[in-house]
Amino acid sequence: MKVIGISGSPTKDSNTDTLVKAILDATGAETEFVKLSSIKVGPCIACMKCVQTNECIINDDFKWLSKKVMEADAIVVGSSTFYGAASAFTKAFIERLYSKRHIKLLTAGKLAATVAVGVAAEKMVGEWLGNGLRAGGMEIVGGMTAKGTPCCFVCGPGETCNYTVWNAYSKELTGMNLGVEEAYKGYLELLPDNKPYQHGSARILKSHRSVKDEPDVMDEARRLGKLIKEKIKNRSRKAGDLKCGC
């Protein structure tokens, strides 16, 4: 019983990493954690050379990573959220899994869980991740999201910059209430003279947000890990049961 965890967050010891690892730990299985930013997995080049062999010809770390994915009973994929979408690291990895799809749908039947961490759009990213893995015929055991540390908390001039992430995601600019201010109560206080993209004015009350401080979030990761454990135990995988869920 093997479970592989893959994080597409480039930040060292990030919240995404923590949650992926917490899920892995709770599976009680033989696990391995891979950080995409520590290796090289580039975008798909649409060469279609993988059609017959289901092996990508690009000579990078996907060669060994794909072997590990194929050996695993379950995969946990985590991503940070940049510009409202999964990180390019994560996106490139999902694209490269396309090599396993042709004709045989080689990843079919694997279990999968997803993690998405962001400031406003992490739910969307989580859904996308689930859809991407489901297109590989995987069974999504569950997905979780968490709020992370906005980069504007730690860049330096976040309190006075006009173009902070909370201003970019503001109702004034997007026309939607994405609830950033409410979600970061205790971390961020927007001052009355803050005007998105015109005049930045905020107080950063706490500059790092760690999922380790949020018991509910950590519990959810452990619950997902246990769910994977149960599912692996209970299921008898039918060989050749080809089913595409996209």
Added chain:
Amino acid sequence: MRVLGISGSPVKNSNTDRLVKTVLEATGLDYEFIKLSEYDIHPCRACLGCAGDNICKQKDDWHIIENKIKECAALVIGGYPTYGTLDSRTKMLTERMYSMHHQKMLNKGKIGVAVAVGVGRGIPSVDQAADQIAAFMQMEGINVIGKLSGTGNVSCLSCGYGGTCKISAVPHLFGQGAVPSRDKYVAIEDQKDVIEKANEIGNKIRESLIKIT
């Protein structure tokens, strides 16, 4: 160079490339077209090394592209959807452009156009990809004057097994029992409404730039 066109499609002379080029041509201005797959660029590493001086600290071809972006007055970005969202190469471009965001918003006020080519035929992913580019541009303070979606070719048409593979997209897109055939391929040039819109957007870029100057 007044107008810069960037295609994230790795396919040689792809429909995405040609649609971006159609917009560029229609501007009647001095333009340059580049293809991201011909450059060595990597995702953002979230190191925030750019927060103070707006210069990314990764050493790769980004700096060539960065200089071209700095020079242009209008930017046309073309991408394509993979698994329903913008492809990873174009996503990388957006992430690396973040270095130009901090405090100064170096691209603020530029003219922007979002282009995407996908399988279309009712599948919404192509519009999702175009929307993603447009939303990114808006976050960068770029004035998005046009969004353009075109129809391209699904890989299952050319893989060789599109008629028998159980997970082929061909029946999804062309109806039950459909198999790959030459007549199912589309070229962007044959989509008159798309080309017309591309020409309109190109003209609009020129007019907008005249107003600015």
